[in-house]
Amino acid sequence: KxxxxxxxxxxxxxxxxxxxxxxxxxVGISALHWLQQHPGGGIVSLxxxxxxxxxxxxxxxxxxxxxxxxxxxxxxxxxRDSAVYICAVSFVDMRFGAGxxxxxxx
Amino acid sequence: xxxxxxxxxxxxxxxxxxxxxxxxxxxxxxxMSWYRQDPGLGLRxxxxxxxxxxxxxxxxxxxxxxxxxEKRNFPLILESPSPNQTSLYFCATGxxxxxxxxxxGTRLSIL
Numbered sequence: 001k002x003x004x005x006x007x008x009x010x011x012x013x014x015x016x017x018x019x020x021x022x023x024x025x026x027v028g029i030s031a032l033h034w035l036q037q038h039p040g041g042g043i044v045s046l047x048x049x050x051x052x053x054x055x056x057x058x059x060x061x062x063x064x065x066x067x068x069x070x071x072x073x074x075x076x077x078x079x080r081d082s083a084v085y086i087c088a089v090s091f092v093d094m095r096f097g098a099g100x101x102x103x104x105x106x
Numbered sequence: 107x108x109x110x111x112x113x114x115x116x117x118x119x120x121x122x123x124x125x126x127x128x129x130x131x132x133x134x135x136x137x138m139s140w141y142r143q144d145p146g147l148g149l150r151x152x153x154x155x156x157x158x159x160x161x162x163x164x165x166x167x168x169x170x171x172x173x174x175x176e177k178r179n180f181p182l183i184l185e186s187p188s189p190n191q192t193s194l195y196f197c198a199t200g201x202x203x204x205x206x207x208x209x210x211g212t213r214l215s216i217l
Contacts, residue, residue: 030203043196043208050203086149090201092156093164094139096149 003027006087006097013104019074021100023087026068034061034072035086037099043086046072077104108133112197112209119187120217127182127212129197137201138180139164140172142193143211154201155180187216 005024013019023032034046047054047061049070054061058077063070074081082104087097110131119125131138139154141164151164155174169191171183184191192215200206 033201033206035206035208041194041211041213043198043211045200045206045208048200048203048205088149088206090203092162092202093154094141094151094201095165096151098148 002098003095004087004089004097006085006100008100009098010101011103013077013102015078015104015106017077017104019077019081019102019104021072021085021087021102023070023072023097024068025070025087025089025095027089027091027095029089029091031090032063032070033088033090033094034070035088037084037086039083046085074102077102079104079106108207110197110199110207110209112195112212114212115210116213118215118217121188122186125184125187125214127184127195127197127214129180129182129209130178131180131199131207132178133199133207134177135199135204135207136177137199137204138174139198139201140170140180140182141196141198142166143196144193149196152182152195156202187214189216192216 031050049063058075060073084099086099136157140152153172155161195212197209
């Protein structure tokens with residue numbers, strides 16, 4: 001069993017839909033990171049969380065430390081949100097989920 | 107502007123020929139990492155460094171070396187590359203309880 005599990009693996013949505021990607025982890029962490037990787041490979045950090053909730057534009061990330069679970073929400077999705085979203089947890093080292101491939105259709 | 111610069115971006119080489127992928131950052135971050143990304147396996151940490159002269163193994167360190175002689179640079183060294191090291195490599199700062207900044211990646215093919 002992976003230490004970091006993401007769901008779903010693939011997600012297709014229509015433009016405007018509300019999207020949720022989930023991440024569960026089984027190890028102790030100091031922080032959880034949400035990353036975005038567009039086709040072509042570059043990786044961008046969206047959020048780093050150690051508690052509660054963060055919001056940036058249409059993106060919201062939450063974490064429940066007791067349940068070892070985090071969610072990434074995208075409101076009013078747009079085709080430019082199409083990317084792979086990766087959950088990662090850190091203590092001293094970094095452990096990654098397998099990623100969620102999101103496709104938003106116009 | 108915060109930058110992590112990797113070189114080269116692309117490299118095709120042959121088995122056994124030593125190579126170095128350089129990584130440089132301008133953010134004065136203490137924590138730096140190297141990752142490899144493979145289809146179906148995702149991102150995996152190779153080595154990380156929490157400060158100058160302090161390095162530690164990640165998940166997949168076999169066949170790699172690193173050094174951290176100064177804060178801004180963290181080169182990845184493949185002493186005797188093999189085809190199973192063909193991959194997409196990323197250098198990054200941050201991690202731990204700091205946000206991460208990634209380099210643009212190095213696509214390495216070993217024939």
